[in-house]
């Protein structure tokens with residue numbers, strides 16, 4: 001039996017996140033897809049000849065990801081709440097999802113800030129910031145640099161694990177539950193021509209419901 005994906009795709013998953021939130025989410029994903037492998041390769045044994053270039057890429061990319069996350073959090077704080085998750089997501093899973101998202105934001109902020117502080121406190125340059133004329137914002141503190149280096153590495157692997165949980169949960173909703181949750185963040189936001197409206201006819205928004213923007 002085939003599943004009617006147009007009906008099953010988004011029974012009540014709401015309009016999901018706004019365009020800016022989606023752009024920032026996927027820009028962060030692309031940034032991480034560059035800096036995570038670069039960070040692991042540059043500290044490993046196999047890429048010694050490219051190590052310097054990978055450091056430049058990782059530090060510059062890390063600063064950009066940090067800025068994206070800060071912009072995302074500011075944007076989220078100023079946006080109306082996103083539509084609630086569909087009823088296919090049980091209360092415990094909602095709490096789990098909220099906790100995972102908060103942990104992702106926290107880890108991303110920590111990674112960016114610890115990477116920055118570890119580098120500057122260790123007396124190393126951040127080439128991207130040098131190019132745009134941003135001076136070091138911290139004095140050299142070798143002891144702090146060593147501590148942050150350990151924490152940055154540890155939290156980096158924790159981030160990889162939490163991202164795997166997040167992607168696993170999204171994949172489950174895409175291919176097992178098939179309730180339209182991935183479409184809340186998957187581009188594009190607007191339904192393609194020919195696909196049904198996200199709210200079914202006769203299911204207008206309630207008086208208290210606001211347009212999703214976060």
Ligand code: HEM
Pocket residue numbers: 032035036039040043044058059060061062063065066108109111112113114115116118119126148149150152153154156157159
């Ligand atoms: C969200 C942002 C970031 C992520 C996810 C990230 C991730 C990582 C990972 C996975 C490693 C390898 C750890 C290891 O194999 O031991 C690493 C190492 C490193 N990262 Fe980042 N990083 C981020 C931001 C930054 C920033 C902004 C800087 C500096 C401007 C930076 C500087 C470094 C340095 C210098 C290392 C080498 C390890 C050390 O000596 O501390 N990172 N990073």
Ligand code: HEM
Pocket residue numbers: 016017025028029032076085097101102104105163166167170171181182183184185186214
């Ligand atoms: C690679 C690193 C990733 C990070 C750091 C990340 C981070 C996040 C965060 C923080 C949120 C919460 C958004 C908010 O409510 O403010 C979120 C939501 C979401 N992400 Fe990711 N994500 C990543 C990868 C992915 C991937 C690869 C997919 C798809 C396969 C995905 C699909 C989604 C979906 C569908 C939502 C919306 C869930 C909802 O509406 O409740 N994410 N992501």
